[in-house]
Amino acid sequence: xxxxxxxxxxxxxxxxxxxxxxxxxxxxxxxxxxxxxxxxxxxxxxxxxxxxxxxxxxxxxxxxxxxxxxxxxxxxxxxxxxxxxxxxxxxxxxxxxxxxxxxxxxxxxxxxxxxxxxxxxxxxxxxxxxxxxxxxxxxxxxxxxxxxxxxxxxxxxxxxxxxxxxxxxxxxxxxxxxxxxxxxxxxxxxxxxxxxxxxxxxxxxxxxxxxxxxxxxxxxxxxxxxxxxxxxxxxxxxxxxxxxxxx
Amino acid sequence: xxxxxxxxxxxxxxxxxxxxxxxxxxxxxxxxxxxxxxxxxxxxxxxxxxxxxxxxxxxxxxxxxxxxxxxxxxxxxxxxxxxxxxxxxxxxxxxxxxxxxxxxxxxxxxxxxxxxxxxxxxxxxxxxxxxxxxxxxxxxxxxxxxxxxxxxxxxxxxxxxxxxxxxxxxxxxxxxxxxxxxxxxxxxxxxxxxxxxxxxxxxxxxxxxxxxxxxxxxxxxxxxxxxxxxxxxxxxxxxxxxxxxxxxxxxxxxxxxxxxxxxxxxxxxxxxxxxxxxxxxxxxxxxxxxxxxxxxxxxxxxxxxxxxxxxxxxxxxxxxxxxxxxxxxxxxxxxxxxxx
Numbered sequence: 001x002x003x004x005x006x007x008x009x010x011x012x013x014x015x016x017x018x019x020x021x022x023x024x025x026x027x028x029x030x031x032x033x034x035x036x037x038x039x040x041x042x043x044x045x046x047x048x049x050x051x052x053x054x055x056x057x058x059x060x061x062x063x064x065x066x067x068x069x070x071x072x073x074x075x076x077x078x079x080x081x082x083x084x085x086x087x088x089x090x091x092x093x094x095x096x097x098x099x100x101x102x103x104x105x106x107x108x109x110x111x112x113x114x115x116x117x118x119x120x121x122x123x124x125x126x127x128x129x130x131x132x133x134x135x136x137x138x139x140x141x142x143x144x145x146x147x148x149x150x151x152x153x154x155x156x157x158x159x160x161x162x163x164x165x166x167x168x169x170x171x172x173x174x175x176x177x178x179x180x181x182x183x184x185x186x187x188x189x190x191x192x193x194x195x196x197x198x199x200x201x202x203x204x205x206x207x208x209x210x211x212x213x214x215x216x217x218x219x220x221x222x223x224x225x226x227x228x229x230x231x232x233x234x235x236x237x238x239x240x241x242x243x244x245x246x247x
Numbered sequence: 248x249x250x251x252x253x254x255x256x257x258x259x260x261x262x263x264x265x266x267x268x269x270x271x272x273x274x275x276x277x278x279x280x281x282x283x284x285x286x287x288x289x290x291x292x293x294x295x296x297x298x299x300x301x302x303x304x305x306x307x308x309x310x311x312x313x314x315x316x317x318x319x320x321x322x323x324x325x326x327x328x329x330x331x332x333x334x335x336x337x338x339x340x341x342x343x344x345x346x347x348x349x350x351x352x353x354x355x356x357x358x359x360x361x362x363x364x365x366x367x368x369x370x371x372x373x374x375x376x377x378x379x380x381x382x383x384x385x386x387x388x389x390x391x392x393x394x395x396x397x398x399x400x401x402x403x404x405x406x407x408x409x410x411x412x413x414x415x416x417x418x419x420x421x422x423x424x425x426x427x428x429x430x431x432x433x434x435x436x437x438x439x440x441x442x443x444x445x446x447x448x449x450x451x452x453x454x455x456x457x458x459x460x461x462x463x464x465x466x467x468x469x470x471x472x473x474x475x476x477x478x479x480x481x482x483x484x485x486x487x488x489x490x491x492x493x494x495x496x497x498x499x500x501x502x503x504x505x506x507x508x509x510x511x512x513x514x515x516x517x518x519x520x521x522x523x524x525x526x527x528x529x530x531x532x533x534x535x536x537x538x539x540x541x542x543x544x545x546x547x548x549x550x551x552x553x554x555x556x557x558x559x560x561x562x563x564x565x566x567x568x569x570x571x572x573x574x575x576x577x578x579x580x581x582x583x584x585x586x587x
Binding site: 001004008011012015016091092093094095096097098099100101102103244245247 | 266297300303304305306307324325326328329331333335336337339340341342343344348352353355356357358400
């Protein structure tokens with residue numbers, strides 16, 4: 001049942017021209033950024049070679065590419081999550097799901113899985129682009145893997161938060177602005193806090209992504225992502241139940 | 248699923264629902280038998296849609312029990328909901344999908360197995376007359392076809408209980424006729440409960456009527472009997488050469504005569520003693536030149552208005568009593584001939 005809802009979500013996404021447009025534009029931005037970084041790397045490579053322990057191509061090209069993707073997704077994911085429940089509610093299609101023999105768990109996890117798999121299709125080009133460098137040089141596989149895991153966990157966080165905010169309203173636009181406000185707010189709390197030890201850093205998903213970005217697999221960062229995602233998914237299920245209680 | 252449908256497919260007991268401080272549904276008890284088409288009739292805002300939402304599990308009642316085919320909707324929602332097909336006021340259509348894709352999704356959603364989906368799809372498409380538009384995107388279809396797609400999703404899993412919320416609203420007369428025929432056909436295999444504020448809809452498709460007013464069921468009977476509610480016996484006659492009104496009054500059996508216009512009179516009489524033939528004889532004898540004699544026929548509109556206004560003045564029904572006490576046992580269902 002979860003898969004059924006996820007597939008329906010994907011099918012609807014791909015039937016909209018705007019999805020294809022965003023997909024194309026984003027691939028273009030990723031590729032452009034990747035090539036720009038690569039060019040910069042090739043320019044400074046002679047100077048880097050004189051260092052005792054020069055940074056490799058993975059950390060100078062691939063890692064910034066992933067970080068840019070993380071920032072772009074922060075702005076972009078709310079545009080996709082806004083529709084998930086708010087639009088179903090507005091078009092009154094939510095009734096179909098509520099009257100079907102499903103629990104709220106199926107609906108929420110199905111929608112989460114559907115959008116997450118779409119976003120994974122969107123970011124699959126990142127490791128592929130980075131991997132294309134393997135044709136000419138040796139890559140740091142561990143760093144690349146850490147970046148991939150980190151970006152997937154981060155995306156899951158964004159989707160869960162966006163899904164919850166979408167479940168609170170009937171207007172997709174409000175859901176988008178709400179999710180964007182929360183995500184940007186968390187990010188600003190992180191970059192705005194001056195002291196390195198400030199607890200504000202801990203709230204931001206992007207702060208926890210930085211360790212992954214540097215190739216550091218820290219279980220506390222992973223736990224943060226999993227908890228963040230789980231809490232918002234549970235809140236969404238609760239909200240859908242309240243839909244039945246309060247009408 | 249249709250093989251083992253029990254005798255009572257839907258049973259709702261003492262449902263109550265509030266929105267904030269406002270009591271929307273008061274102590275509503277409803278029962279639906281297999282193969283019965285029940286019309287839920289009421290003014291706008293009487294609580295029809297709220298009731299149907301509760302019966303389909305989209306809204307939880309504050310108190311009361313709902314059983315679908317003997318399964319408690321609150322304790323076992325997934326099992327119970329598999330027996331319901333629901334068409335809300337606005338058909339829940341994913342308009343970016345094609346009709347086939349949408350109905351396939353609806354079939355899987357109701358737990359139909361993969362091997363049976365094609366059969367279910369073909370049957371539903373055929374019953375709702377959607378053969379010609381199967382590959383079309385739903386948003387490109389007309390309102391009537393969209394409504395049919397909405398009905399198709401509600402019946403695709405051959406549920407025991409089909410709940411239709413104002414199924415014919417916004418359709419043209421030909422489409423309304425088609426959909427009514429479909430509802431009648433559905434009533435042969437499943438129980439159907441439909442809400443409407445169109446009285447002729449009840450007249451043409453329903454076996455039984457429940458009238459709702461301000462969240463209460465105020466009247467329940469077969470739709471045939473409803474037409475006889477508070478019926479007056481009488482006729483209207485047109486006479487080219489009318490006598491004084493006292494002469495009409497003097498005919499045995501006539502209880503009251505009203506002059507409608509110069510040539511038309513409304514004549515009321517006792518239900519058991521019809522003075523029609525005597526009147527004809529006297530009219531011919533005295534050369535009143537009878538042009539027309541029309542029996543008075545109460546329309547459902549009049550009956551509905553009468554019932555709702557009668558009940559507005561009645562004291563509230565005591566708590567816990569069943570509305571069924573106003574239904575005659577074994578009320579005759581569907582013995583009517585063609586409509587006049």
